[in-house]
Amino acid sequence: MAHLLSTSCSIKVSSGCRPYSLPLKQGLSTFPTSLTFQASESPFTRLVSRGEKHQRNYTVHATTLPVSKEGPTQPSSGSHQTLKEPSKPQRVMVIGGDGYCGWATALHLSNKGYEVAIVDSLVRRLFDHQLGIDSLTPIHSIHNRLRCWKSLTGKTIELFIGDICDFEFLSETFKLFEPDAVVHFGEQRSAPYSMIDRSRAVYTQQNNVIGTLNVLFAIKEFREQCHLVKLGTMGEYGTPNIDIEEGYITITHNGRTDTLPYPKQASSFYHLSKVHDSNNIAFTCKAWGIRATDLNQGVVYGVRTDETEMHEELCNRFDYDGVFGTALNRFCVQAAVGHPLTVYGKGGQTRAFLDIRDTVQCVELAIANPAQPGEFRVFNQFTERFSINDLATLVTKAGEKLGLNVQSISVPNPRVEAEEHYYNPKHTKLVELGLKPHILSDSLLDSLLNFAIKYKDRVDTKQIMPSVSWRKIGVKTRTITA
Numbered sequence: 001m002a003h004l005l006s007t008s009c010s011i012k013v014s015s016g017c018r019p020y021s022l023p024l025k026q027g028l029s030t031f032p033t034s035l036t037f038q039a040s041e042s043p044f045t046r047l048v049s050r051g052e053k054h055q056r057n058y059t060v061h062a063t064t065l066p067v068s069k070e071g072p073t074q075p076s077s078g079s080h081q082t083l084k085e086p087s088k089p090q091r092v093m094v095i096g097g098d099g100y101c102g103w104a105t106a107l108h109l110s111n112k113g114y115e116v117a118i119v120d121s122l123v124r125r126l127f128d129h130q131l132g133i134d135s136l137t138p139i140h141s142i143h144n145r146l147r148c149w150k151s152l153t154g155k156t157i158e159l160f161i162g163d164i165c166d167f168e169f170l171s172e173t174f175k176l177f178e179p180d181a182v183v184h185f186g187e188q189r190s191a192p193y194s195m196i197d198r199s200r201a202v203y204t205q206q207n208n209v210i211g212t213l214n215v216l217f218a219i220k221e222f223r224e225q226c227h228l229v230k231l232g233t234m235g236e237y238g239t240p241n242i243d244i245e246e247g248y249i250t251i252t253h254n255g256r257t258d259t260l261p262y263p264k265q266a267s268s269f270y271h272l273s274k275v276h277d278s279n280n281i282a283f284t285c286k287a288w289g290i291r292a293t294d295l296n297q298g299v300v301y302g303v304r305t306d307e308t309e310m311h312e313e314l315c316n317r318f319d320y321d322g323v324f325g326t327a328l329n330r331f332c333v334q335a336a337v338g339h340p341l342t343v344y345g346k347g348g349q350t351r352a353f354l355d356i357r358d359t360v361q362c363v364e365l366a367i368a369n370p371a372q373p374g375e376f377r378v379f380n381q382f383t384e385r386f387s388i389n390d391l392a393t394l395v396t397k398a399g400e401k402l403g404l405n406v407q408s409i410s411v412p413n414p415r416v417e418a419e420e421h422y423y424n425p426k427h428t429k430l431v432e433l434g435l436k437p438h439i440l441s442d443s444l445l446d447s448l449l450n451f452a453i454k455y456k457d458r459v460d461t462k463q464i465m466p467s468v469s470w471r472k473i474g475v476k477t478r479t480i481t482a
């Protein structure tokens with residue numbers, strides 16, 4: 001990688017047994033990069049030695065306890081390696097477990113009694129450094145987060161730091177942890193980031209598509225009964241002028257009828273990467289009998305979950321900048337600091353939304369009710385629909401109740417998207433499994449706004465306006481200046 005600097009740093013990993021260090025060669029240019037391990041001191045070697053110790057423990061302590069819809073509630077007993085009923089998941093690998101949705105999910109599953117391992121390259125933190133942005137909330141290192149969780153609850157979350165695009169690393173995590181389910185959040189998830197320049201577009205698709213392919217190969221090779229729960233996006237469908245079904249549509253054409261994958265019309269290189277993932281997963285379910293659930297998630301808002309609010313060191317990240325911040329969270333921060341709400345274009349663009357507390361609930365439901373071998377399920381994961389103008393109105397009213405003077409402006413739309421359109425996506429499958437939605441209420445908006453007000457001194461208002469244009473993307477690597 002031409003832009004890779006040979007800066008070395010050390011990441012400390014706490015295992016349940018003893019801490020050890022992973023020396024890293026880290027790309028710190030403006031170019032996106034994953035963390036690359038030095039050949040002489042690879043994490044692979046270290047993880048193997050740690051894993052051998054754990055594997056001995058598994059033989060003595062691991063478990064085959066049955067799981068209810070609520071998830072297992074008892075600690076392990078018996079040998080995990082002789083697991084006879086793989087459809088009863090207990091061991092969940094959360095890839096991307098240091099990120100916004102991943103962190104909340106990892107804690108939630110651990111709290112529900114699952115044995116959880118986080119696999120993460122920490123590259124999301126590196127993006128912040130590269131772009132000069134930061135979470136509204138101060139976030140602690142993954143090591144402090146996990147130590148804090150352990151001291152509060154007595155529960156250990158295992159940690160594997162590395163890049164899933166490195167198949168050797170991923171293989172070792174599979175062999176050591178032996179997951180029954182893998183929740184895959186470990187992708188570059190920002191549409192604007194993928195539209196900064198050619199290098200970020202290529203990075204996004206390479207990272208996301210190859211990472212998911214590696215997960216599929218790892219399941220096939222090492223853990224064929226493991227259920228893949230993959231974070232897709234509602235943006236895969238685009239905004240067609242007909243109802244959006246959950247993954248599949250039955251079509252009669254020239255007198256013949258078939259149920260086919262719902263047409264995809266993604267509108268950023270990021271959203272397209274998820275379409276490519278879905279195709280690869282669908283194919284491997286057919287070809288290899290992989291069991292998979294694609295969670296086509298809408299735009300997530302909120303920050304607190306039952307677990308993250310147990311201690312300030314467990315606090316989740318909260319992005320408000322023009323690259324990683326999402327609509328409602330951004331509007332709350334904008335209202336808190338007196339910045340006009342940034343409605344792109346006409347504001348009639350309508351999207352599917354959900355509270356982060358429902359993200360963790362949906363993932364848990366998908367794990368507790370796994371897909372069958374060879375089945376490629378698609379769930380539309382959201383609870384409500386709003387246009388951007390609806391959101392601006394809601395935040396304005398909620399802000400006024402708190403004494404804030406909230407204004408909106410129409411910003412020339414940096415994206416290429418329909419600004420007025422039909423939008424009626426179905427979302428019944430997760431409700432049928434038991435989802436109890438948190439609806440966007442006045443009290444939730446009130447608490448989100450108060451949250452934003454609490455941290456408003458940390459806001460860098462220069463990061464609020466959008467800086468990435470879908471039309472102006474070029475091949476030249478864009479350097480982010482201070």
Ligand SMILES: O=c1ccn([C@@H]2O[C@H](COP(=O)(O)OP(=O)(O)O[C@H]3O[C@H](CS(=O)(=O)O)[C@@H](O)[C@H](O)[C@H]3O)[C@@H](O)[C@H]2O)c(=O)[nH]1
Pocket residue numbers: 189190191192232233234235236271297298299300324325326327328330342343344345347349351352388415417
């Ligand atoms: O200040 C803003 C920010 C956004 N928007 C508009 O709000 C809509 C949603 O944008 P967003 O930035 O909130 O979300 P998006 O880029 O679509 O991506 C986010 O939501 C996706 C779900 S969905 O939108 O595809 O359903 C996830 O896949 C992504 O990981 C997550 O970053 C867009 O029409 C955008 O033009 C504004 O009008 N003003």
